[in-house]
Structures are given as structure tokens and as C-alpha cells.
Amino acid sequence: LKERIAALGRAGTAQRPLIGDLIRPSEIVVLVIPIDKAAPKGRLILPQQMTIRGILDADGIPVCVKEDRLEELIGRLGSGENGGAGNEPGLIITDSQVFEEVSKIVPDRIPLTSFSILMARYKGFLDAAVRGVRKIDDLKDGDIVLISEGCTHHRQCGDIGTEKLPAWIRKRTGKKLLFETSSGTGFPEDLSRYAMVIHCGGCMLNEREMRFRMKCAADQGIPFTNYGTAIAYMKGILDRSLQVVWRQE
Numbered sequence: 001l002k003e004r005i006a007a008l009g010r011a012g013t014a015q016r017p018l019i020g021d022l023i024r025p026s027e028i029v030v031l032v033i034p035i036d037k038a039a040p041k042g043r044l045i046l047p048q049q050m051t052i053r054g055i056l057d058a059d060g061i062p063v064c065v066k067e068d069r070l071e072e073l074i075g076r077l078g079s080g081e082n083g084g085a086g087n088e089p090g091l092i093i094t095d096s097q098v099f100e101e102v103s104k105i106v107p108d109r110i111p112l113t114s115f116s117i118l119m120a121r122y123k124g125f126l127d128a129a130v131r132g133v134r135k136i137d138d139l140k141d142g143d144i145v146l147i148s149e150g151c152t153h154h155r156q157c158g159d160i161g162t163e164k165l166p167a168w169i170r171k172r173t174g175k176k177l178l179f180e181t182s183s184g185t186g187f188p189e190d191l192s193r194y195a196m197v198i199h200c201g202g203c204m205l206n207e208r209e210m211r212f213r214m215k216c217a218a219d220q221g222i223p224f225t226n227y228g229t230a231i232a233y234m235k236g237i238l239d240r241s242l243q244v245v246w247r248q249e
């Protein structure tokens, strides 16, 4: 029944823009997109496609770059002070996996956020994700963490949920934790056995379904967060990545 209710709204769209209210016309917006073994062959994943489209719709100028070319790009665009072209980006959006190295390259004066944080805001669960992420530091030996993804068959977000996140969380907490995964529409209704839920950006799910999942967790008192928020929190750059979206609220 839960899946049917959620499916009813699957064709719906969120009211909040993904990116359009965060940028100005003619502003250069840099998208940092790693092309590693997890990246699908020959195309970009949906959050990247949607962000590029949102920037174009808002008359901004999207510029895509891999993380190892970002420093060169920022230098070439430049602030105009040291021989640069004076076309410094108004915003940089990165894949969460390279958040840490990107944050070291991007000067503090340039706003920085991630595709996951934009997607959580778009889907209406950013505030809950920020509240829920602190649970990571309260996890205890034997706790089970549910990692949930919206893709049905192929995990378009690669091995973040199955390998990288569990490794980062184990390293940070030093606890003996168990991780379970769900994908597509297979989100468990009974969350009582889980200490927390970490969800992907949910680009394949509509806002209604994401809110339903979040409400399931809230009703059962289970902290709920998402990939990008969890990664930014663990890397100590959550505040910085939220500044650009919260200054707009």
C-alpha cells in the first residue's frame, strides 16, 4: 500500500527550484564531476543533468570540470586581481565524493555546495537531513544503519552507499556497525531495527515519496539524513556547504 501511495505521486514534481533561485543570470557556475570507474559510460547521472538544465533555465553559465582540473580552471577564470580573467564563479557544486579535496581548492570567498545538498533541498528534506546527521557520532557497537537508494536496478551513484560511506562511518566512529541497503521502491516500512537511515539524493524519486520516507523515519524516531550531508559532516565542511542554500531561505 505504501508503495502504491508513493507511486501515485511519482509523476509529480517539486515546487522548489533545484538551483535557479541560487544564481544570477550570466553567473558562471562550476560543476565538479569526477569521471572514475563508478561513473556511467558515455553520460552524466541525473542529478548532474538536472543541475546543468537548471543553470541554463536560469540563464547562468554552467562549466563542467573534473576535480583534477578545478584548480587550473579557477586560476584561468580568476578574480581579476592576479592576471585572471575576472570571471570568478558565483558558485561551485561538487560531487560529494570529492568534497574534501574540492573544499581545499576553492577559496573561502567562492560559495561551495554539493549535488546531494541541492537535491535534498529540492526534495524537501534538507532540514531533516541536517538534524539527522548528528546521529553518526552517537552510533554504538552493533547498531544497524540503513543505506537507501532510489535507483531500481543499477546504482547510478556507484559504490558510495555500499562501500565508501560504510568505510568512512566505521573510521569516524571506531564502532562495530552493520550496514544494510535498500534500493528503488524497496524502502522498508518498519525501521525499528535501524539506528539511522542514510538516503541517496533521491533524484529518481519525487518529493512526495521522499517526504513519505522521511515521515516514516520521523514517526518511528529514527534519524534520517542523506549522502551529501553525511559526507560533508564527516569531512567538517557541512556549514560551508549549507551557506549558499540557507542564505536563500
Ligand code: SF4
Pocket: 045, 046, 047, 149, 150, 151, 155, 156, 157, 200, 201, 202, 203, 204, 205
Ligand atoms: S536515485 Fe539516488 S542512487 Fe540513483 S542516481 Fe539518484 S541520487 Fe543516485
